[in-house]
Amino acid sequence: MIAPFGRRLCEVAANRDSGGYRVVSVVDRGGPEPRAGQFYMLAAAERWGARDGRAFLPRAISVAETRPAAGGGVRLDFLLDAVGPGTERLAALGEGEGIWITGPLGNSFASPREVSDGAAGAVLVGGGVGVAPLALLRRRFSERGVPHRVLLGFRDRAHTGGLDLFCGSSGVLCPEVRLATEDGHAGVQGRVTDLLLPILVGDDAASGVVYSCGPPAMLEAVRALCAEHGVTVELALESPMACGFGACFGCAVPKPGGGFLRLCVDGPVLRGDEVEEVSHAYA
Amino acid sequence: MIAPFGRRLCEVAANRDSGGYRVVSVVDRGGPEPRAGQFYMLAAAERWGARDGRAFLPRAISVAETRPAAGGGVRLDFLLDAVGPGTERLAALGEGEGIWITGPLGNSFASPREVSDGAAGAVLVGGGVGVAPLALLRRRFSERGVPHRVLLGFRDRAHTGGLDLFCGSSGVLCPEVRLATEDGHAGVQGRVTDLLLPILVGDDAASGVVYSCGPPAMLEAVRALCAEHGVTVELALESPMACGFGACFGCAVPKPGGGFLRLCVDGPVLRGDEVEEVSHAYA
Amino acid sequence: MPELCGIDLAHPVINASGTYDAIAARKVFGDALLDDFPFAAFVSKTITPDPRAGNSPRRIWETPSGMINSIGLPNKGLEGFLAEDLPQLRELPVPLIVSVMATTREEFARCVERIARRREVAAIELNVSCPNVHSGLIVGENPSETEALLEALRPLSEKPLIVKLTPNVADPAEVAAGAERGGADSISLINTLKGTAIDPATGAPALGNGYGGLSGPAVRPVALEQVRSVRAAVDLPIVGMGGVSTGADASEFFALGAAVVAVGTENFRDPRAGARIALELESSLRAERISEPALDLD
């Protein structure tokens, strides 16, 4: 998927709450429809750098949902967890405000068949703001008739950001979605890996591919579990990115054989065997 | 006039247009009523530094009008000409937004009697955003019964910022105010010094003191005219200020005998004979 | 038409070494990159005699109006570069400048010799901020080391040699003068300022390597001052860089005597920054020309 050359100024179409996160919608008149797993580099057109000279660099944000925009182009939904000056400013963008976007960038999730011979079904495992790329992936799988299950982990009732991205237009959670919550207010009490384990040891595990995105500790648990049970897994990782298009070499992720990948161009989606261990050092 | 120690967070009460400039009103619960000629160091509490790390330092702004605030403290009106990142941000402050203020700072205009033995009347000469401190001075003179005339210069119909500060509550320009406009749309066509000259050569010149604030070229013309005609003049100058309270030594203005004054603590109001020539280099 | 050491340039804006990977960018953006190439010449990432993997993460850290990097010069090494990268870089529509660094004069010589033989290379940039393994001195910190290096390399190449100075010295003008005496054709500056940060989340150094190099608008005043002082000391054309993000920033470098400006960190914020800055420069020049006769001296 080739991105239009350069950043372009787009307009924010909407900004709504999503369980503690924000969903910011941007109308991109000039870009193609992105694939699930791809990301954009985003920066507010005004007041970027408003907290003592930060945010300075653009921020990498996965696309959570996309559809054709009225009047041409595509509408892009981004799920934002405001953790610092960059995501705070992006999460505060109002309708009609300008935003610089570059993308779509990076690779995307592959279909189960592409990843693993004979694999038919998919298990999507997400947590925190990492549910974003899985939301788009789930819709694609639905459209293409790829059998899939979705396992999402949330902390508690106050932290369910992005959950509504997995609801149908009726506002009801899609039937293939199962939840784990740490406080047990919904779904199973515990971690999302508690939901994954029985699937990996089940009969149809061999024909499934796991797709995961979330905090480093969760990703590492998923990676290790899948490795242990011989199940193919695709992980959407994060690492600190200055550019997103291969220019800075900042987004290095260690390769198992030594050396580094550039996550922005070689990822952000990596197969489980392409990383040694998912670590806080880069994620 | 002693300022409360430190900066304090205040709230913007109003922001209105004034002929191309903005009048931003701030409620200061903790400070004294300032004198005409004094200034404050201002910085927006949020989004200061939003244009690539600037504005970084606070900005020196004269107080244009003040009155007791409902609920205690004083209400301060600032007249803002948005010429760069600092004044732009200040001019864009909305009602309820936070603003850091330090002040009142600097000295103030003296009454004619204090400045010059036997002087009774005052001539206020202002132009551009420099009309701000004269607005407060005029009101004080009115209250105290000091005879005064006000001469204001404006470029054209589109640039009359601050003129309304010289209107009574009825919205009609006070009778003692005379205008010079470069395009002749109001008052005399020409410069404000064209209005000043006949006064300086008139019979009662000797008993008057001139008070002036405005762009450097105007101030220099006023200073030179007054010197030529032996009339005492007080000039409210500007110079680049980092701190406003004598800490940085950045606001240096050359003294006639050599050496420098610190405009923030020795000024901003200087007698005509305390400066050699008003220059762009520091103003 | 601007030029640098006899190399014609369509405009006076090039990239800073290590801040644009034209091969990766072409994969991301397609051939639109070539149709609309943002720089008047392309400077490669610094290559070293042997391949390098680069430093362990974390490699970048944002700071007020800038960033620190400890990338660590990952590259395929001289032979890998010549075999794999150069054939792709020759397809760029602009002159190619290859940046090299080595830790001995002999290795520097081997790099310069091999690269100078390639017709697709217009000039060579010598990144001299590495310690000399023999003398232990950082070449670029020392005027006579720099002079001696240039004297050794000068006979090996007819191509222009651009010396990229480190800013972490008391007097860059002295080092530039050494480079001039040794036969350099041009000076480029500044490289990054040594910088560190602590990660508030851990209380430990934020970068895997402990420290790194500061770049971006934060360093622009330092870059301008070094350009000014080098300009006063040497006659060579100067490639000025350090925090250029707009045409107005570039104008500051030209006002102080730079012949060309290079854009680094700003590329990360705007992949077409080079072209934008060239355009901003051109339109501000045009605006000046138009406004001049009507100048209001009021």
Place this chain on the structure above:
Amino acid sequence: MPELCGIDLAHPVINASGTYDAIAARKVFGDALLDDFPFAAFVSKTITPDPRAGNSPRRIWETPSGMINSIGLPNKGLEGFLAEDLPQLRELPVPLIVSVMATTREEFARCVERIARRREVAAIELNVSCPNVHSGLIVGENPSETEALLEALRPLSEKPLIVKLTPNVADPAEVAAGAERGGADSISLINTLKGTAIDPATGAPALGNGYGGLSGPAVRPVALEQVRSVRAAVDLPIVGMGGVSTGADASEFFALGAAVVAVGTENFRDPRAGARIALELESSLRAERISEPALDLD
């Protein structure tokens, strides 16, 4: 209770020389300044043997996340300082550190001798970023010049001697080591980075003096790196400064081994910055202590 060379401090935050005029501030803010003095010790503006008027305007220029100053050390000279300023400064409720600079060892010695005799002075800071008129060398750029200066001054005073380094050198740790060998009691750093800007309105240098010194958050990464490298080279307590504007910034300096931090440019934005930063430090320490037992290792 923090201390510096045996001087007890109520908290670890002092001011950077030349960024607070306590005498002027007392006129502006009244005695509230004394009741609530923001620094644990007060460092005077640098004084020189003879009075200086300072540089011609323009003296300050704002830059991304920082500023350039070319103030030029205006001061009343040694005698004026002793006669007029010292009696007022002794009324401050904190220990007094006097900063001095001179261009010959003899003049430096005269200043140190005269100041050391005054009981109200707790320590002397030597600002060594000026050229020695005899050697032509900038003392603070040169380890042996610095060592020799300290050797000459050490016998003249029982008071702690703090050496303030210039950051415009390749290796500040070497200079710090020279100061330590010469008998210094403490190292303070960084002073400002050499910097220039062009005024876009005129196309000419923005500062009357052509160039100046860069300070503020923009330089913090450079300051932290220099503190780190000096810490590794000397055993003396370090006064760290450069872009400290919050308690979190100060923590970065402490994490790298500074004993005390000094606040400069931030004073201009917040006249009580010193006290605020000390408070922020204290409450973040308290928060750490509270959260520690309950630390969630998830």
